[in-house]
Amino acid sequence: MSSAVLTTRAAVPAPVPRHFANAGWYALILPAFLLMTAIYVAPILQVLAISVTEPTTGLDNYERLLTNAGVQRAIVTTLRIGLITTAIALLLGYVLAYVVALASPAAQRWWLLAVLVPLWISVLVRAFAWVTLLRRQGLVNQGLMNAGIIDAPLALVWNELGIVIGMVHYMVPYAVLPMLASMREIDPRLLAAARGLGASRFTVFRRVFFPLSAPGLAASGVLVFIFSLGFYITPAILGGGRTLMAAEWIKMQILDIVRWGMGAMLATVLVIAILTTLAVFSRVVNLKRLFGAGA
């Protein structure tokens, strides 16, 4: 998962001073800015450099995007799994956030704890836990067979299904938090007002609650999608090496067949894709507000 964290961190743009009148204040964050540059920006620039110099100088590596079936398959797989994961994580996360938002304050604390606890468990542990649960002799298949629902074990792991299950599990808390934040901002009086005006519970949800929580939904969507593009450990373990996503493909290029240029090229493409997503999204919605900065 480390690579997912890396790409996302890098994707958050470094603070750029807008008003030079505030130069004094920006000087205060200079050390942090330099650290960010040294740790995140410089390595990324180096990756970019490798992608246009190895093995020869030029855009040869990028040309492969159009010709190489392997890299194309990795990209399509990554996008497909990313979209499916995002859709499912959003759906589950929305339901969960809705339940939490409407719970009593005391219940909310327990719910929140339940949502956040998985974040503290190593991704490696969780991936192996899923393998144990989902494999042919795993708890799920055994249970279903003992209950007589199925005759032969289902292929729940070492395929895309397994990857999606593992990734959704990982992503749900990330999906819940921005949505919960925007749901909490909804004035409960609006919901009461809507009912008083004659709307049924469902109409109140559809016409008032849902539209008001939509910015949070969009934020979660972007967050989850960006995260899922960079997943490494979960697909590697739950995919059983048969389904290659971008991160594993990059690792293979660099570590197994030592084609640094190709690996760096796809890494660069990923970073650019993420930055583009964020740029497009920030045109539509106020990012700062969504991720909690600013009032």
Place this chain on the structure above:
Amino acid sequence: MSQAHALSLVGLTKRYGSFTAVNDVSLDVAQGQFLTLLGPSGSGKTTILMAIAGFVAPSAGAILLDGREITPLPPEKRDFGMVFQGYALFPHMTVAENLAFPLRVRGMERAERDTKIRATLDLVQLSQFAERRPSQLSGGQQQRVALARALVFEPNLLLLDEPLSALDKKLRAELQDELKTLHRRIGRTFINVTHDQEEAMSLSDTVAILNHGKLIQIGAPDALYDRPRTRFVAGFLGKSNMISGRIAERIGATARVSVGATTLTQRLATGATGDTVLLSLRPERIALLGDGETAENMVEGHVSAWSYLGAGHSLTVETTDLGSLRLTLPTWRAPFAPAEGLTLRLGWPSDAAAPVEDDGDE
């Protein structure tokens, strides 16, 4: 147009655990009336309004609309318009869409909807703001949108929870007038909640005074002001001098009430010789007596404090037996510039003060 409706509360009670927020409140609102629930903070006004609207389930008692029980109906089935404190306008909809909301959920056709929305926006003088978002409106305009949204579907009853409390004083006075005119024009039943006694008095046909969840007194504003039933009502509806005395002698409908060494003549329907009475005397009922002028009740005292209010003076006069009396004089009637220590003679007729029950609340 649907008709205005009459509403009754019968023994309405709401308990939260061991705490009783509303205690056995019964009252009737006649068709087309403007009723205001008035009381200090925490007296249960909002709880009563929410019970009428259907958001709070009563612990006991019933709510009747035109004699038909509606207590178990959910809010959306009651057809009441409601203006929430803080307005609760939908921020993601324009003014017109806010007004369309109650019409759409009732399945009204678009053309009819548009006609109704236009007419209602005209009514509250907001026609040119139809396409704005609530956040682009001033407080007073938002308030009018909330009112329009509550009226657009021609509800049985309009419920208002402190509709004007968020506005500044001048705007509040303006909107009070508008609200009153609107009520006359559309002839619907309005139930309003406020803790502002002036607003209650100026708007309502009937005021219900609440304290600690109990209904203390209900009646027309002037009746409440002139004949408060308890000390609390007298103190809550404007200022009042409280005089505690003992009936010394009864002569028909009047009584001689002794307060220390002073004896007052007071119209009193009940009470026997020897009973203690508590009288509420409004500051504006006390007159300043000139040389040779007399009144049924006369006391002497000296000015201990005064303030200039523009239209009048407010004086505090220390007397030997009645303690400090507060009185207000119209500026043009004040024959002097008030000064501390000035000795004055005060007088009032036997029907100026009202006997009140002592409920221990100021």
